[in-house]
Amino acid sequence: MSQAKVPVERWAAARVAANAPAHGLSGSAEYDDEVRDRAIFSAEAGLSFFHTHAEGLGLILFFASTVVASAVPWRRARGALYALLGLGALFPLGYLAYGLAVLEAGREAGTELAETWILTPLGGAAMLGLVGLALMLAVRRRGAR
Amino acid sequence: MVLIVCAEVGGASMVRFRVELTRWARGAMLARPAVHGLVGVRDVDERILDEALVKFDAGLRLFHLHAEGMGLVILATTTVAATLARGPRARRVIIFLLTAGGAGYPLGYLLWSGLIPYRGLEEGKAVAEWLVWIPFGGATIVALWWLAGLVALRLARR
Numbered sequence: 001m002s003q004a005k006v007p008v009e010r011w012a013a014a015r016v017a018a019n020a021p022a023h024g025l026s027g028s029a030e031y032d033d034e035v036r037d038r039a040i041f042s043a044e045a046g047l048s049f050f051h052t053h054a055e056g057l058g059l060i061l062f063f064a065s066t067v068v069a070s071a072v073p074w075r076r077a078r079g080a081l082y083a084l085l086g087l088g089a090l091f092p093l094g095y096l097a098y099g100l101a102v103l104e105a106g107r108e109a110g111t112e113l114a115e116t117w118i119l120t121p122l123g124g125a126a127m128l129g130l131v132g133l134a135l136m137l138a139v140r141r142r143g144a145r
Numbered sequence: 146m147v148l149i150v151c152a153e154v155g156g157a158s159m160v161r162f163r164v165e166l167t168r169w170a171r172g173a174m175l176a177r178p179a180v181h182g183l184v185g186v187r188d189v190d191e192r193i194l195d196e197a198l199v200k201f202d203a204g205l206r207l208f209h210l211h212a213e214g215m216g217l218v219i220l221a222t223t224t225v226a227a228t229l230a231r232g233p234r235a236r237r238v239i240i241f242l243l244t245a246g247g248a249g250y251p252l253g254y255l256l257w258s259g260l261i262p263y264r265g266l267e268e269g270k271a272v273a274e275w276l277v278w279i280p281f282g283g284a285t286i287v288a289l290w291w292l293a294g295l296v297a298l299r300l301a302r303r
Contacts, residue, residue, distance in 0.1 A: 056210075056213050056214070059217055060149055060213060060216065060217060063217055063220045063221070064146070064149070067146065067220070115160075123153070123157055126153060127150065127153045127154065127157070130146060130149055130150045130153060131150050133146055134146040134147050134150055137146060
């Protein structure tokens, strides 16, 4: 991301120009420059969020599934939690999709697309998996008393 | 695990209710002009409000980040403590300090964000520092050094 910053910016600018109607480009240089800059900024933010979330969430799900493996004794529950956490692991890819969607479909439509179809369901799966794990730990603790 | 869940819920809520949160914070700041040094001149006030809103947003982001990070730190360090700290009393105290300190510390960022509209940037920060960051962060630091000392001692005895 840091090495290829200039080519990425150039490519993003070309995609905005290629999807002019989606971005509402008007032909006025001053206005179009501002719209283009905002779209490129959003695309770069998507890449940056992909980087930070892939690192953070990777670790969280790695540790959480280790806890599942050691602390959840029920096979089916373990399988369900692995499935949810595994789906949640794909959440950072949503930011890549967001970066692309913003360039292809425009800022508002691209954000909505990525949020509705990728970030919310995958993030929801991660949350559900983590909440499920917390509940299982509580149930197990109560059972042990 | 609960802290990590809070981090995820906080991150999602931050995105989902971004506009509502910003509107609320702005309204609360406009209702307290003296706290924020608002003078009634739009050009000056907007700059002050923008800065405070950026910090308000930063506080929420930092809560999300630290809650995720400290959740992992708690998991990793308490695993080490449970495995390597031999004395049951020391083990219990270290695990308690790591858990309470690690879970409490990120809440300081939420508190800071929540206080910004009511108390201003600096006072909000001072309250969060004294009520949360210093005691809870301090507990984590003490526990980590204690654990590091125990591990070093164990290695030296080998």
